[in-house]
Amino acid sequence: MTQSKGEPRIPTETIKRLGLYLRRLRRLLTSSVETVSSEEITRYLDISSHQFRKDLSYFGPFGRRGVGYKTDQLIVQLEKILGLDSECPIALVGVGKLGSAFLAYTGFSNFNIRIVAAFDNDITKIGKNWEGIRIEDLSRLETIVPELKIKLAVLTVPAEYAQEVGIQLAKSGVKGILNFAPANLNLPGEVLVINVDMAAELMALAYLVQKLDR
Amino acid sequence: MTQSKGEPRIPTETIKRLGLYLRRLRRLLTSSVETVSSEEITRYLDISSHQFRKDLSYFGPFGRRGVGYKTDQLIVQLEKILGLDSECPIALVGVGKLGSAFLAYTGFSNFNIRIVAAFDNDITKIGKNWEGIRIEDLSRLETIVPELKIKLAVLTVPAEYAQEVGIQLAKSGVKGILNFAPANLNLPGEVLVINVDMAAELMALAYLVQKLDR
DNA sequence: TGATGTGAATAACTTCACAGCG
DNA sequence: CGCTGTGAAGTTATTCACATCA
Numbered sequence: 001m002t003q004s005k006g007e008p009r010i011p012t013e014t015i016k017r018l019g020l021y022l023r024r025l026r027r028l029l030t031s032s033v034e035t036v037s038s039e040e041i042t043r044y045l046d047i048s049s050h051q052f053r054k055d056l057s058y059f060g061p062f063g064r065r066g067v068g069y070k071t072d073q074l075i076v077q078l079e080k081i082l083g084l085d086s087e088c089p090i091a092l093v094g095v096g097k098l099g100s101a102f103l104a105y106t107g108f109s110n111f112n113i114r115i116v117a118a119f120d121n122d123i124t125k126i127g128k129n130w131e132g133i134r135i136e137d138l139s140r141l142e143t144i145v146p147e148l149k150i151k152l153a154v155l156t157v158p159a160e161y162a163q164e165v166g167i168q169l170a171k172s173g174v175k176g177i178l179n180f181a182p183a184n185l186n187l188p189g190e191v192l193v194i195n196v197d198m199a200a201e202l203m204a205l206a207y208l209v210q211k212l213d214r
Numbered sequence: 215m216t217q218s219k220g221e222p223r224i225p226t227e228t229i230k231r232l233g234l235y236l237r238r239l240r241r242l243l244t245s246s247v248e249t250v251s252s253e254e255i256t257r258y259l260d261i262s263s264h265q266f267r268k269d270l271s272y273f274g275p276f277g278r279r280g281v282g283y284k285t286d287q288l289i290v291q292l293e294k295i296l297g298l299d300s301e302c303p304i305a306l307v308g309v310g311k312l313g314s315a316f317l318a319y320t321g322f323s324n325f326n327i328r329i330v331a332a333f334d335n336d337i338t339k340i341g342k343n344w345e346g347i348r349i350e351d352l353s354r355l356e357t358i359v360p361e362l363k364i365k366l367a368v369l370t371v372p373a374e375y376a377q378e379v380g381i382q383l384a385k386s387g388v389k390g391i392l393n394f395a396p397a398n399l400n401l402p403g404e405v406l407v408i409n410v411d412m413a414a415e416l417m418a419l420a421y422l423v424q425k426l427d428r
Numbered sequence: 429t430g431a432t433g434t435g436a437a438t439a440a441c442t443t444c445a446c447a448g449c450g
Numbered sequence: 451c452g453c454t455g456t457g458a459a460g461t462t463a464t465t466c467a468c469a470t471c472a
Binding site: 037038039049053054056057061062063064065066067068069 | 451452453454455456
């Protein structure tokens with residue numbers, strides 16, 4: 001995929017950091033901090049203030065030189081950039097242990113991200129309410145997802161079902177999938193997949209730690 | 215931190231990919247594939263064969279030119295590199311929904327990674343068995359972890375406890391932490407932290423998807 | 429001949445240094 | 451004067467091209 005010359009390419013890592021900034025800013029706002037410097041925002045984030053300012057610079061100038069940033073304004077701007085200024089409905093597929101953890105997770109609600117539909121193929125779960133969400137039959141996915149205009153999904157099914165469900169999601173108009181199954185999705189069209197591979201992360205950690213003490 | 219001139223620096227991304235290769239190779243071995251090419255290994259992985267060979271090259275030559283790699287041998291080599299040739303005991307702290315999902319996750323067992331201790335501060339959980347692991351009182355962490363010589367931990371506690379528990383883990387000799395709490399850990403000594411931030415991933419996905427359709 | 433292994437070229441990302449501006 | 455914003459420099463990672471060897 002080529003890039004037209006005028007547009008500045010924005011690192012994916014930058015995008016991920018925007019979320020961290022947003023969370024931090026919310027906390028600062030809760031503490032009634034009305035104006036912040038790049039130093040202050042990044043203080044507990046393991047990110048340099050340089051990096052923060054560089055990240056923002058891809059989207060435009062937001063601060064006042066010599067002063068800093070207005071906390072509430074910057075929050076609004078970041079939300080807009082991330083597309084979280086209006087509520088973002090998401091679907092969850094696979095209500096096993098990990099899926100349940102997701103349903104219960106409160107960390108999204110602050111960010112206009114809400115799970116509005118959950119699916120499973122386990123008859124004993126279908127029709128029940130978990131965390132206020134009714135579990136639907138997987139076979140109804142292709143009806144419900146377009147109806148609710150859902151564009152994002154979290155995939156927490158066993159690896160062997162991941163591809164199949166991925167296809168169903170793609171057919172239903174989903175454009176982005178956060179995939180927790182240790183399986184690679186091969187999907188038609190412009191569907192973006194972010195893989196979170198917990199085993200791979202642990203293995204990497206094992207290596208890095210082992211290397212520390214030579 | 216400077217690097218002595220002779221050693222080749224190994225990208226962290228390379229390390230994470232080693233785990234993916236290992237999983238794929240196991241699957242191939244299960245399918246009785248005895249010899250594989252770099253093409254075949256990376257086929258469903260969204261990784262180029264170039265990348266695979268480059269990744270391996272940091273650690274030495276493992277294949278036969280014109281032929282490929284012996285599946286079983288390469289598995290052994292990768293395990294050795296990752297430090298997973300002997301069993302790697304890990305501790306889990308925080309047996310909430312996400313922690314429980316981890317305990318139940320079978321994806322590690324193939325990789326010599328095993329959760330051997332779980333901790334929580336919820337009296338109703340302590341002493342009970344979950345997935346064959348006895349839940350211990352958080353206050354016993356600093357006794358049990360050194361006893362079992364545990365070097366890696368998974369942190370699935372609420373954000374407000376993360377720092378505190380991180381300190382306890384560091385004191386107990388843990389050298390690497392896979393942190394799921396949306397909080398930054400500030401730890402003494404040489405403790406490596408890998409953060410998995412599910413909300414940040416979702417936010418990044420929201421951005422990327424929104425950008426697709428201009 | 430066929431697939432690996434790797435230096436060199438390219439691309440991507442981060443850090444720096446300082447100009448710009450309130 | 452202080453902190454932001456950003457081009458440029460530096461670093462890190464990926465892709466390429468081909469020498470290499472069974």
